[in-house]
Amino acid sequence: xxxxxxxxxxxxxxxxxxxxxxxxxxxxxxxxxxxxxxxxxxxxxxxxxxxxxxxxxxxxxxxxxxxxxxxxxxxxxxxxxxxxxxxxxxxxxxxxxxxxxxxxxxxxxxxxxxxxxxxxxxxxxxxxxxxxxxxxxxxxxxxxxxxxxxxxxxxxxxxxxxxxxxxxxxxxxxxxxxxxxxxxxxxxxxx
Amino acid sequence: xxxxxxxxxxxxxxxxxxxxxxxxxxxxxxxxxxxxxxxxxxxxxxxxxxxxxxxxxxxxxxxxxxxxxxxxxxxxxxxxxxxxxxxxxxxxxxxxxxxxxxxxxxxxxxxxxxxxxxxxxxxxxxxxxxxxxxxxxxxxxxxxxxxxxxxxxxxxxxxxxxxxxxxxxxxxxxxxxxxxxxxxxxxxxxx
DNA sequence: CAACTAAAATAACAAGTGTTATAGAAGGAC
DNA sequence: GTCCTTCTATAACACTTGTTATTTTAGTTG
Numbered sequence: 001x002x003x004x005x006x007x008x009x010x011x012x013x014x015x016x017x018x019x020x021x022x023x024x025x026x027x028x029x030x031x032x033x034x035x036x037x038x039x040x041x042x043x044x045x046x047x048x049x050x051x052x053x054x055x056x057x058x059x060x061x062x063x064x065x066x067x068x069x070x071x072x073x074x075x076x077x078x079x080x081x082x083x084x085x086x087x088x089x090x091x092x093x094x095x096x097x098x099x100x101x102x103x104x105x106x107x108x109x110x111x112x113x114x115x116x117x118x119x120x121x122x123x124x125x126x127x128x129x130x131x132x133x134x135x136x137x138x139x140x141x142x143x144x145x146x147x148x149x150x151x152x153x154x155x156x157x158x159x160x161x162x163x164x165x166x167x168x169x170x171x172x173x174x175x176x177x178x179x180x181x182x183x184x185x186x187x188x189x190x191x
Numbered sequence: 192x193x194x195x196x197x198x199x200x201x202x203x204x205x206x207x208x209x210x211x212x213x214x215x216x217x218x219x220x221x222x223x224x225x226x227x228x229x230x231x232x233x234x235x236x237x238x239x240x241x242x243x244x245x246x247x248x249x250x251x252x253x254x255x256x257x258x259x260x261x262x263x264x265x266x267x268x269x270x271x272x273x274x275x276x277x278x279x280x281x282x283x284x285x286x287x288x289x290x291x292x293x294x295x296x297x298x299x300x301x302x303x304x305x306x307x308x309x310x311x312x313x314x315x316x317x318x319x320x321x322x323x324x325x326x327x328x329x330x331x332x333x334x335x336x337x338x339x340x341x342x343x344x345x346x347x348x349x350x351x352x353x354x355x356x357x358x359x360x361x362x363x364x365x366x367x368x369x370x371x372x373x374x375x376x377x378x379x380x381x382x
Numbered sequence: 383c384a385a386c387t388a389a390a391a392t393a394a395c396a397a398g399t400g401t402t403a404t405a406g407a408a409g410g411a412c
Numbered sequence: 413g414t415c416c417t418t419c420t421a422t423a424a425c426a427c428t429t430g431t432t433a434t435t436t437t438a439g440t441t442g
Contacts (some may be wrong), residue, residue: 002409029400030401231391
């Protein structure tokens with residue numbers, strides 16, 4: 001045949017994904033990825049038709065990474081909501097650029113394909129909502145309403161941690177989530 | 192003296208602010224502002240030292256605009272929390288680019304000065320927290336905790352509306368906020 | 383009207399972007 | 413070894429960004 005392939009598609013995607021984690025999605029440009037991967041920009045356009053294709057791949061990888069992160073996060077809470085919240089908030093804190101890409105920046109004016117929050121949560125590699133549906137057995141009359149309220153709350157805390165307006169310890173966060181769950185749950189049972 | 196000033200600093204700031212509202216902060220570039228204002232880029236750099244100064248001014252104006260928006264929003268709820276929530280969520284829906292600029296995009300890597308959420312809420316033109324502190328008279332033992340929980344919840348709903356993951360009517364939102372308030376309040380009184 | 387001065391327009395620079403054309407290099411086939 | 417294919421690097425194009433130098437314009441002053 002011909003010359004051996006030196007720069008693989010994996011190496012490029014790995015580099016672009018690592019850059020997204022460390023520097024943010026906006027820094028994933030052709031030249032910067034090439035520099036980080038130790039090559040010119042040419043191998044990128046050999047394996048990807050254009051940058052948008054690479055950006056889509058990074059986005060998909062970020063979504064899969066989140067589901068991995070969630071599935072591996074230790075379940076120390078009393079309720080699945082608290083466990084989801086702990087993982088979600090920790091992800092926002094530890095992987096702020098990935099969180100921003102997946103759950104904050106809208107599809108408006110973005111140059112890559114996007115999914116809705118629920119599409120990400122119900123990806124191929126895992127189903128977050130399934131675990132949450134265990135709350136159904138608790139005899140809650142409107143688990144959908146409870147899920148929505150808890151999800152809004154969890155999302156709010158996670159987004160606040162991005163801007164530095166939320167800075168609680170894990171223990172405090174756990175207590176906050178448990179209290180909020182019982183607050184919503186009892187209010188649902190009452191009304 | 193000399194030639195009459197045609198393009199004033201107000202005209203430039205008005206244009207830049209209008210562009211932020213309609214197209215988003217990222218589109219406030221020297222050439223685009225000039226085109227929208229019907230002039231060249233030169234008048235911009237006459238009244239502003241550089242673009243960062245203009246961006247700072249736009250940010251300040253956005254913060255003031257939010258306080259105006261909040262103070263003028265009709266108070267139809269039973270609690271100040273519900274009123275704050277309605278205004279905040281409506282602002283996120285109707286002025287998504289301003290909301291993004293003020294409350295979502297962090298100070299990380301932004302080319303303009305930023306304030307924290309609470310600095311904006313306690314600006315010169317208004318004090319949101321003051322109104323909320325009326326909740327103190329209700330005999331709540333820990334109003335700070337209640338405020339934090341409600342604020343996280345409100346912020347979560349607003350951020351979700353940005354990404355299209357929250358789409359309730361005003362009436363539904365009002366009920367959601369009232370229910371959440373009572374849920375948190377009762378839980379606080381119990382525990 | 384002529385002259386001066388400040389404002390605005392034009393054009394340019396340097397840096398950055400995605401993308402592509404061209405040239406070079408490396409390994410297999412013969 | 414020579415050829416030939418394919419991968420990589422270099423360089424360039426077209427565009428956008430902030431910023432600045434230069435030139436033109438217009439209004440005031442004398």
